[in-house]
Structures are given as structure tokens and as C-alpha cells.
Amino acid sequence: MQTVKMVVTGPFNAGKTEFIRSVSEIDVVSTERKISSDTERIKETTTVAMDFGRITVDDDLVLYLFGTPGQRRFDFMWEILSEGMLGFVVMVDSTRPETFREARTILETFRAYAPTPYVVTANKQDREDAWELEDMRIALRLDPKLKLLPCVATNKESVKNVLLELLYSILAEMELKEKGK
Amino acid sequence: MALKGNLRDFTITQLLNLINLARKTGTLIVEGPNERVLVSFRDGKLAYAQAGQEDNGLVAVLYRARRLSANQSKALKERAGNMSDKELGLLLVNANYITQQDIINSLQMYFVGIVNRLFTWVEGMFRFENELLPPDDKITVRVGLENIIIEGSRRLREWEQLQDEIPNLDMSLKFAERPGANIRNFNLSVEEWRVVSYINPKNTIRQIARATKMSDLEIRRIIYGLLQAGLVEIIRPEGPARPPVQQPSARPTVPQPSPEEQKSLINRLIMRIRSI
Ligand SMILES: Nc1nc2c(ncn2[C@@H]2O[C@H](COP(=O)(O)OP(=O)(O)OP(=O)(O)O)[C@@H](O)[C@H]2O)c(=O)[nH]1
Ligand SMILES: [Mg+2]
Numbered sequence: 001m002q003t004v005k006m007v008v009t010g011p012f013n014a015g016k017t018e019f020i021r022s023v024s025e026i027d028v029v030s031t032e033r034k035i036s037s038d039t040e041r042i043k044e045t046t047t048v049a050m051d052f053g054r055i056t057v058d059d060d061l062v063l064y065l066f067g068t069p070g071q072r073r074f075d076f077m078w079e080i081l082s083e084g085m086l087g088f089v090v091m092v093d094s095t096r097p098e099t100f101r102e103a104r105t106i107l108e109t110f111r112a113y114a115p116t117p118y119v120v121t122a123n124k125q126d127r128e129d130a131w132e133l134e135d136m137r138i139a140l141r142l143d144p145k146l147k148l149l150p151c152v153a154t155n156k157e158s159v160k161n162v163l164l165e166l167l168y169s170i171l172a173e174m175e176l177k178e179k180g181k
Numbered sequence: 182m183a184l185k186g187n188l189r190d191f192t193i194t195q196l197l198n199l200i201n202l203a204r205k206t207g208t209l210i211v212e213g214p215n216e217r218v219l220v221s222f223r224d225g226k227l228a229y230a231q232a233g234q235e236d237n238g239l240v241a242v243l244y245r246a247r248r249l250s251a252n253q254s255k256a257l258k259e260r261a262g263n264m265s266d267k268e269l270g271l272l273l274v275n276a277n278y279i280t281q282q283d284i285i286n287s288l289q290m291y292f293v294g295i296v297n298r299l300f301t302w303v304e305g306m307f308r309f310e311n312e313l314l315p316p317d318d319k320i321t322v323r324v325g326l327e328n329i330i331i332e333g334s335r336r337l338r339e340w341e342q343l344q345d346e347i348p349n350l351d352m353s354l355k356f357a358e359r360p361g362a363n364i365r366n367f368n369l370s371v372e373e374w375r376v377v378s379y380i381n382p383k384n385t386i387r388q389i390a391r392a393t394k395m396s397d398l399e400i401r402r403i404i405y406g407l408l409q410a411g412l413v414e415i416i417r418p419e420g421p422a423r424p425p426v427q428q429p430s431a432r433p434t435v436p437q438p439s440p441e442e443q444k445s446l447i448n449r450l451i452m453r454i455r456s457i
Contacts (some may be wrong), residue, residue, distance in 0.1 A: 057449050057453040068274075079253055081278070107207075163454050174444055
């Protein structure tokens with residue numbers, strides 16, 4: 001039995017837990033806690049160690065999805081979660097530009113852990129106050145070639161699309177490497 | 182009757198035999214010339230060990246067993262500092278980062294390693310304390326002593342033999358100058374690669390052992406093998422002042438699955454996710 005994993009990361013409240021919940025075949029194993037500090041009390045609970053979802057492919061292949069905690073004080077889990085990942089998704093809350101800078105930092109940090117492919121999602125695109133994709137690309141200072149995907153984490157099709165785009169990028173990267181040899 | 186005495190009169194092998202047969206519970210304390218070692222037993226089985234000031238916390242043990250990288254163990258130590266080993270173990274298992282079996286195996290290997298070191302001690306006082314048990318928040322193991330005793334006696338003989346072959350760890354190594362012999366064509370183990378990556382006339386065998394975290398016996402054994410294969414030669418160190426151990430230039434790489442296998446795996450994932 002082989003297991004592979006992908007990591008879903010991004011700032012506090014971006015929608016990481018929701019994203020994994022939408023496609024996982026098991027109830028997402030979340031380590032949610034009530035939020036204690038006032039500054040971050042925009043919602044009831046937050047992920048403290050990780051979220052953990054699973055998609056069984058066949059008898060000998062399982063994909064695990066790991067969501068990282070959004071709060072910085074748990075970033076010591078990041079490197080451990082990133083070990084051996086196939087790729088990662090950076091989730092950004094399109095309605096909260098004040099978190100864009102943080103998203104950028106998280107992206108850089110994960111890129112330093114492993115040179116795996118990744119995509120960025122503009123989450124909560126269903127909300128009226130969501131930023132436009134092209135504005136977000138500029139604000140996040142993303143390379144024009146990097147995939148920035150619209151997303152609604154509560155919608156399964158939308159989440160599937162993000163995972164597929166990431167897998168296409170992984171495949172493309174492999175083919176590129178092969179040609180380079 | 183108090184179980185205490187001198188290793189010259191009562192050897193480690195005899196002590197372990199006794200603990201095994203009497204199914205003893207408690208802690209054996211051995212005070213050697215340089216170090217004090219505590220080994221705990223439950224019902225005659227090895228449960229826990231602590232060597233001198235050596236850090237035997239879970240993070241340190243997993244790091245030694247190469248289950249955590251240096252950065253990870255540093256981060257875990259800083260950030261999870263007040264978690265007990267049991268709590269931390271649970272977190273790592275839940276994070277799917279490591280299995281429970283991995284943790285147990287790493288601890289067993291570490292504790293057995295401490296006991297194995299004792300076999301080469303000839304000097305030292307020992308006593309057995311029935312009341313002294315491992316700290317509550319530590320993870321303990323259960324390892325039968327029979328194999329440790331057999332393995333230990335075997336090591337003792339090997340140790341004596343290897344000490345004859347490589348009497349001095351303050352010598353250095355260099356690659357044998359044999360045209361056509363390419364190190365990459367040899368089938369080396371991971372441990373051997375680690376040693377090979379530090380071979381440099383500037384590094385003594387002792388420094389390599391320290392850098393690779395190997396015991397005297399382990400490093401002697403590997404170097405003996407490399408010498409026998411004609412890969413390395415022993416040389417005198419260059420001058421008295423020795424710089425710190427040189428880092429290896431490139432880490433040995435683990436074999437990767439073939440590109441075809443990898444691509445097929447990704448394609449299976451794609452098919453599956455499309456079908457959700
Ligand atoms: N409208 C809308 N709400 C969303 C979407 N994704 C997530 N949410 C909501 O946003 C809030 C935060 O989602 P979570 O999944 O808990 O976010 P998180 O990134 O796991 O948060 P932390 O673990 O605290 O960092 C929840 O109330 C979700 O229901 C989305 O696409 N659209
Ligand atoms: Mg969460």
C-alpha cells in the first residue's frame with residue numbers, strides 16, 4: 001500500500017478545513033480548538049495541529065490531504081507536514097486583503113521546504129466582497145505563469161478542480177524534467 | 182540481599198542473565214569511569230535507559246534514528262518544549278508523520294544501544310534499585326533480554342577483534358588510489374554512505390564517528406568493511422591542529438521510483454478525483 005500526500009496551507013480562516021472536508025471520504029480529523037485571543041475571534045474554532053482527510057484511489061494507493069494550522073504560533077508543524085508531499089495548495093481568502101501579505105510569506109516558506117509544484121486559490125469567490133482574480137494576482141505578486149484558481153471551498157466541484165489543476169501541474173513538471181535529461 | 186558490586190567480579194552478561202531469570206523490576210545503575218548509565222526493567226524485560234547526560238527525549242531519539250531532520254527536531258524542541266514524550270508521540274502519530282511502531286522501534290533501538298555499550302565496560306560499580314522506575318511521562322518499551330545477551334556477547338568478541346584491527350580512532354582516512362574504482366559502483370549501505378561522505382584526510386575517525394553519531398564499535402565495523410573492500414586507506418592526520426569536521430558536499434540520494442511509475446501514479450490520482 002502506497003500513500004501520497006498533498007498539503008493545503010494558507011492564512012488563518014482562509015477555508016483550508018472546509019476545502020478538505022468537501023472531498024475527503026472520511027470525516028475530516030480536525031484538531032479544532034476554541035479561539036482564545038481577541039484579535040482572531042472572527043470565528044468560533046481554529047485548526048491547531050492539522051486537518052487530515054483521505055481519498056482512496058484503489059487497493060494500493062491512498063491520497064492524504066493535510067491542512068495546516070493557520071495561526072502562526074503553530075508553524076512548527078509546517079515542515080513536518082510538508083515532508084514528502086507531492087504538491088501543495090495555498091488558499092487565500094479573497095475577501096480579506098489584509099491577509100494577502102501573510103499568504104505570500106506562507107507560500108515562500110513552503111516553497112523553501114520542497115521544490116514541489118503548487119497552486120494558489122482565491123477562495124470564497126461566491127461572496128460579494130471577493131476580489132477579482134487579476135487584482136489578487138497583482139496584490140499577491142504572483143508570477144503570470146503560476147496557476148491562480150477561483151475557488152469556493154464549500155463546493156465539491158470547485159475543490160476537485162483545484163486538486164486536478166495541481167495534479168496537472170505535477171504531471172507537467174515530471175514531463176519537463178524527463179525532457180531535460 | 183542488595184544487588185550491588187563491581188563489574189570486575191560480576192559482568193554485565195551475568196547481571197542481565199540474573200535480571201532475566203528472576204524477572205526483576207527496577208533500575209540497574211552502573212557507574213563507569215566516564216559515565217553513569219541507568220537501565221530500567223519490568224518483569225525481567227528492558228523498559229527504559231538513560232546514559233549520562235545524553236538527551237533521551239523522544240525528539241532526540243527520533244533524530245538519532247533519522248526519523249526527524251535537524252531542523253525539525255530543533256523546531257520541535259523549541260516549540261513543543263513543555264509537551265511530555267507521550268503527548269508528543271501521540272501528536273506525531275496523529276499527524277501521520279510517523280507510526281506508533283516507528284516510535285517504539287526507535288526507542289527500542291536507542292535503549293538496546295545503551296545496554297550494548299555496557300558490554301564493553303570492564304570497570305565500574307553497579308547496583309540494582311527495586312524502587313526506582315522510569316519517569317511516568319516517558320514512553321517505555323518491552324524487550325526480552327535473551328537476544329540482547331547473545332548479541333552482546335557476540336559484540337564483545339567482535340569488539341576485541343576490531344580493536345586489534347583499528348587500534349586508534351585518531352587516524353584519518355583517504356580514498357584508495359585505484360584507477361577505475363568508482364565509489365558509485367559499490368553497493369554501500371546508507372550507514373556506509375554517511376561515513377564515506379565524511380572521508381577526508383582532515384577528519385579523524387573519531388570526528389567522523391561524532392559527526393555521524395556512531396558508537397566506537399559501529400564506526401570501527403564500517404571502516405573495517407571499507408578497508409577490506411579496498412575503498413579507503415588509513416593515514417596519519419595532517420598536523421596537530423585539526424579543523425572541525427568538514428560537511429559532506431552532496432548528500433547521498435535515496436533511490437526514486439522511475440518516471441513512468443510516478444506518472445502512472447499521478448494519472449491514477451487524476452482519474453480518481455475526476456470521479457468523486
Ligand atoms: N462563503 C464561503 N465561506 C467559506 C468558504 N470557505 C470557507 N468558508 C467559511 O470560512 C470560515 C473559515 O473556514 P475554515 O475552513 O475553518 O478555515 P481554515 O483555513 O481552516 O481556518 P484556520 O484553521 O483557523 O486557519 C468558515 O466559516 C467557513 O465556513 C467559501 O468558499 N465561501
Ligand atoms: Mg482549519
